Amino acid sequence: MSEGKIRNMEEFAAVSGLSRPTVSKYFHDPASVRPSTRARIEAALEKHDYRPNIFAMNQNRKLTKNVGIVVPYLADPFFAEIARNLEQRCIAAGYRPTLYSAHGDPALENDILDSLRSLKPAGVLLAPLGRVSDLRAIEKFCADVPTVLFDSMVDVAGLTFVGSDNPQFATLIVNYLCRTGEPPCFFEMKTPSNPNANKRRLGYIQAMERLGQTPHVIRAEGEGWNFEEIGRRGGARALAEGQVRTDTVLCSNDRLAIGFLTACYEAGLRVGHGDRCALRVAGQDDHPFSRYACPPLTTVAQDYEAISRLAVETLFRVIAGDAPAGQSTLFEGRLVMRDSA
Amino acid sequence: MSEGKIRNMEEFAAVSGLSRPTVSKYFHDPASVRPSTRARIEAALEKHDYRPNIFAMNQNRKLTKNVGIVVPYLADPFFAEIARNLEQRCIAAGYRPTLYSAHGDPALENDILDSLRSLKPAGVLLAPLGRVSDLRAIEKFCADVPTVLFDSMVDVAGLTFVGSDNPQFATLIVNYLCRTGEPPCFFEMKTPSNPNANKRRLGYIQAMERLGQTPHVIRAEGEGWNFEEIGRRGGARALAEGQVRTDTVLCSNDRLAIGFLTACYEAGLRVGHGDRCALRVAGQDDHPFSRYACPPLTTVAQDYEAISRLAVETLFRVIAGDAPAGQSTLFEGRLVMRDSA
DNA sequence: TCAAAAACTTTTCGCGCGTAAAAATAAATT
DNA sequence: AATTTATTTTTACGCGCGAAAAGTTTTTGA
Numbered sequence: 001m002s003e004g005k006i007r008n009m010e011e012f013a014a015v016s017g018l019s020r021p022t023v024s025k026y027f028h029d030p031a032s033v034r035p036s037t038r039a040r041i042e043a044a045l046e047k048h049d050y051r052p053n054i055f056a057m058n059q060n061r062k063l064t065k066n067v068g069i070v071v072p073y074l075a076d077p078f079f080a081e082i083a084r085n086l087e088q089r090c091i092a093a094g095y096r097p098t099l100y101s102a103h104g105d106p107a108l109e110n111d112i113l114d115s116l117r118s119l120k121p122a123g124v125l126l127a128p129l130g131r132v133s134d135l136r137a138i139e140k141f142c143a144d145v146p147t148v149l150f151d152s153m154v155d156v157a158g159l160t161f162v163g164s165d166n167p168q169f170a171t172l173i174v175n176y177l178c179r180t181g182e183p184p185c186f187f188e189m190k191t192p193s194n195p196n197a198n199k200r201r202l203g204y205i206q207a208m209e210r211l212g213q214t215p216h217v218i219r220a221e222g223e224g225w226n227f228e229e230i231g232r233r234g235g236a237r238a239l240a241e242g243q244v245r246t247d248t249v250l251c252s253n254d255r256l257a258i259g260f261l262t263a264c265y266e267a268g269l270r271v272g273h274g275d276r277c278a279l280r281v282a283g284q285d286d287h288p289f290s291r292y293a294c295p296p297l298t299t300v301a302q303d304y305e306a307i308s309r310l311a312v313e314t315l316f317r318v319i320a321g322d323a324p325a326g327q328s329t330l331f332e333g334r335l336v337m338r339d340s341a
Numbered sequence: 342m343s344e345g346k347i348r349n350m351e352e353f354a355a356v357s358g359l360s361r362p363t364v365s366k367y368f369h370d371p372a373s374v375r376p377s378t379r380a381r382i383e384a385a386l387e388k389h390d391y392r393p394n395i396f397a398m399n400q401n402r403k404l405t406k407n408v409g410i411v412v413p414y415l416a417d418p419f420f421a422e423i424a425r426n427l428e429q430r431c432i433a434a435g436y437r438p439t440l441y442s443a444h445g446d447p448a449l450e451n452d453i454l455d456s457l458r459s460l461k462p463a464g465v466l467l468a469p470l471g472r473v474s475d476l477r478a479i480e481k482f483c484a485d486v487p488t489v490l491f492d493s494m495v496d497v498a499g500l501t502f503v504g505s506d507n508p509q510f511a512t513l514i515v516n517y518l519c520r521t522g523e524p525p526c527f528f529e530m531k532t533p534s535n536p537n538a539n540k541r542r543l544g545y546i547q548a549m550e551r552l553g554q555t556p557h558v559i560r561a562e563g564e565g566w567n568f569e570e571i572g573r574r575g576g577a578r579a580l581a582e583g584q585v586r587t588d589t590v591l592c593s594n595d596r597l598a599i600g601f602l603t604a605c606y607e608a609g610l611r612v613g614h615g616d617r618c619a620l621r622v623a624g625q626d627d628h629p630f631s632r633y634a635c636p637p638l639t640t641v642a643q644d645y646e647a648i649s650r651l652a653v654e655t656l657f658r659v660i661a662g663d664a665p666a667g668q669s670t671l672f673e674g675r676l677v678m679r680d681s682a
Numbered sequence: 683t684c685a686a687a688a689a690c691t692t693t694t695c696g697c698g699c700g701t702a703a704a705a706a707t708a709a710a711t712t
Numbered sequence: 713a714a715t716t717t718a719t720t721t722t723t724a725c726g727c728g729c730g731a732a733a734a735g736t737t738t739t740t741g742a
Contacts, residue, residue, distance in 0.1 A: 008698055019721050024700065034709090034719060054459050056698035059396040060727055074440075075425055075629065080416040084444055096456075099415075099440050103425055115437070118395050228633045258633050265635040265680075288416065292569045292599050294606040294635040339606075349728055360691045365730065375689060375738085397728035401697055688739070697730085706721065712714085 006050040016044035027052050028061075058120060067095045067315070068116045068124040070109070072152070072193070073225045074101035076255070077288045078302075079127065082151070085308035086125055093316060095122065104193070104225045106132045113141045123315045127151040130194040148315040150307060152194050158326040160318060162311040165330035166196045169284050169300045170203030170250075172335055174211070177248050181273065181280060181341075183213040185244060187260060188252035189230055190219040197252050200284060204250060218243050220256070231259020232266075239267050248280040248341065254290045254299055257283030261293055261340070271295055272339050280341035284333070295339035303331045347391040357385035368393050369402075399461060408436045408656070409457045409465040413450070413493070413534070414566045415442035417596070418629045419643075420468065423492070426649035427466055434657060436463065445534070445566045447473045454482045464656045468492040471535040489656040491648060493535050499667040501659060503652040506671035507537045510625050510641045511544030511591075513676055518589050519552050522614065522621060522682075526557040526585060528601060529593035530571055532564060538593050541625060545591060559584050561597070572600020573607075580608050589621040589682065595631045595640055598624030602634055602681070612636055613680050621682035625674070636680035644672045 006012045009027075013020040017040065026033050026041050033041070044050075058064045067090045071079040083099055090097035098119070102109035109129050116124060123146040128138055130152045139156045141147065149161045177184045186204045188197055201217060208215040220234020231251065238244055251257035260281055264271050269278045272295045283290060286301030310329055317323035347353045350368075354361040358381065367374045367382050374382070385391075399405045408431045412420040424440055431438040439460070443450035450470050457465060464487040469479055471493045480497045482488065490502045518525045527545045529538055542558060549556040561575020572592065579585050592598035601622055605612050610619045613636045624631060627642030651670055658664035 010698085020699085021701080021722085022720055025720090028700090037720080051459055053400065053698050055396045055400040055461075056727095057700080059394065059400065059698085059729090060700040062700090074415070075418055075421040077416055077418055077421070080418070080421050084416055084442065087442075088444070099442075101425065101428075101440075103429070118392055228630065232633065258630070261635055262633045262637065265637075289569065289599070289630060292573065292603045294602055296603065296606075351728085361729085362692080362731085363690060366690090369730090373689095378690080394728050397697095398730080400699090400728085401730040403730090683742100685742095686740085689737080691734100691736070693732100693734085695731085695733105698727105700727080701725085703724090704722085706719100708719070709717080711716070 006048045009052055012048065012050040015048060016041050063122050064120045065095050066119050066121040067097045068100060068121045069097050070100045070112055070124065070126045072102050072127055072129040073104050078285060081288055082304055082308055085304060086312060089308060089312040102129055106134055110134055110137050113137060121145060123147065123319045125150060125311055125315060128154050132193060146318045148311050148318065150311045152196060160314060160325050161328040162307055162314060163330060164302050165332050166199035167203030169333040170200045171207040172333055173250060173282055173284065173300050174204055174207035176335055177250060177282060177341060178211050178213065182246045182248045183208060184248040184250035185216040185218055185246050187218045187249050187256065190221055191223060193225065200252050227255035228259035231256035232262045235260035235263030236266065239263060251283045254283035254285040254287035254297060257281055257297055258293050273341055282341040286336050298338045298341035299336050300333035301336045302333060306331050347389045350393055353389065353391040356389060357382050404463050405461045406436050407460050407462040408438045409441060409462045410438050411441045411453055411465065411467045413443050413468055413470040414445050417566065419626060422629055423645055423649055426645060427653060430649060430653040443470055447475055451475055451478050454478060462486060464488065464660045466491060466652055466656060469495050473534060487656065487659045489652050489659065491652045493537055501655060501666050502669040503648055503655060504671060505643050506673050507540035508544030510674040511541045512548040513674055514591060514623055514625065514641050515545055515548035517676055518591060518623060518682060519554065523587045523589045524549060524554040525589040525591040526559055526587050528559045528590050528597065531560040531562055534566065541593050568596035569600035572597035573603045576601035576604030577607065580604060592624045595624035595626040595628035595638060598622055598638055599634050614682055623682040627677050639679045639682035640677050641674035642677045643674060647672045
């Protein structure tokens, strides 16, 4: 690149031999100018590496190219993974994603929505905290800003949602477990932070009843997002108190299951579907680390790809204005058979 | 809050009975105005919930309140956890952190630094990718923007760094392992993405030699950030080919160790320090999930708290101008004894 | 009580860009 | 070649705020 530092769009327009409004138009949408003009701008861009001031741009634009991605807890690899996916799709579409984590705190979730407003985002991809979310705040936010919810469906009508068909998850794995061994009991958190948990429990109960089995639910104490620890403690207690009256345990999610596996290890119980094993354990989600649990965890995989793809596509359609807002799309889970069950 | 919508600082200054520059000064630093004035502004703030336009603010401020946090791979819970920690400390200090992940891609790392520049951040907390980073780009960036590096020290003089004393990590765990059983071999990636790995290997070799033992390094093939899979494959191969000639394996990091544990499970080897165990396995980092491995992983804990605290403190001192730039601070590791070794 | 210091107000300017309307130019069509 | 249509230029204004300078009020301290 040449030397003479370009200070603003005026100077850049000068060196490319065009007027500032034309250059401005180019940056707004490169396809909106004549190809020959575009070529001249891009040639000048090569030589001078000018970039429009992002603050001045966003100050006057009615619609920015900002996209907010909000997850409830980023230290959960599930959300880290799906956030990564969403982020890259937004970048590919020419948007500027910004990632936020509520860190499990509803007050922080509200703060994020607040500061997101002032960023005038074109749209927001939001996975709410769930049970503890401030539903009215979310509803109000969605009314103001084009938003697609994912992962966790909150109980507010008229919102656009992309996620998994949780009852189907439970049905799928219950059928598999019953087909290959004893019917499972269900292990979950007493106060799950996520409404998906309730749907999974109901799915489990219905699936069991359809098969003529008696459902049995075990509930672990504990608040917060340290699911492994809750699973370990609750699992240890359930095992010690004899609450587990079958040799098969279906956990509400993989992180809980990983904690339960630790409890089994500590209790000296061998987990798996072999002859010498005392217990079968299954999870739900196909968490990134489930494959490396010992034994590797049998689970129902969420379709990360499909969810993130559709969430982003839907958001851009809502932004463009050609989408029927308020639709829900649910993806089915896929059975992932490993050693644990 | 009352109705009359406040459109800008002018109007807000009017309703609070002050002049705009005074209000502007308040938002820049609430303590810079007289307490009585501050009270009036905050009273008006209660009633009208006005917030300054963030774009207009940052456009003219020489120094914004933005802080960039850049990590190499956010789907690694280690980075997710430390990012969370850093983020909350920045917020507490009145800054606006923005989180970025390079997703293991050096090109993306450069893009992030580029777009970070245009955000005029007050400072940046940067954990570089390491080996594959564009060192010249990082050096140039650090010269332009107050930056504190953490986790991974790149080989550029004069940069401020906060991290762990990696040789000490290796020494600590080698001494422990030798004291309680056979001397360990060292299991690492052939082409580690992170320079810490090299320091840990050297630390291992020196610690072994000091104890009069012969070091033995096993190296797993594989690129990228899927450390568990690399550890599993490499571990399976090392076990199958008889490369592991001692009953104790020290892994370069916990994620690799978790993969190695999976390889052991698949090979039917019982891991732990009991009589009936075939192998002891140890890691380094105290990864959030190591406690829930089966068996729970013995490891050396990084001092997340201390690192993130000092990194943020140092950054703010650099920003304030009263810090000797170019200093490195290394924290010692703490031995965490669990069942695996 | 009075002068000095501190805090505040007013005035004025500018940042870098979006946007709109009218005028000028170029390209496409007949 | 004349007309229509698409682009670009010109001109002008505004966004919401930061910053500096000069004047005014309030507080401080001896």
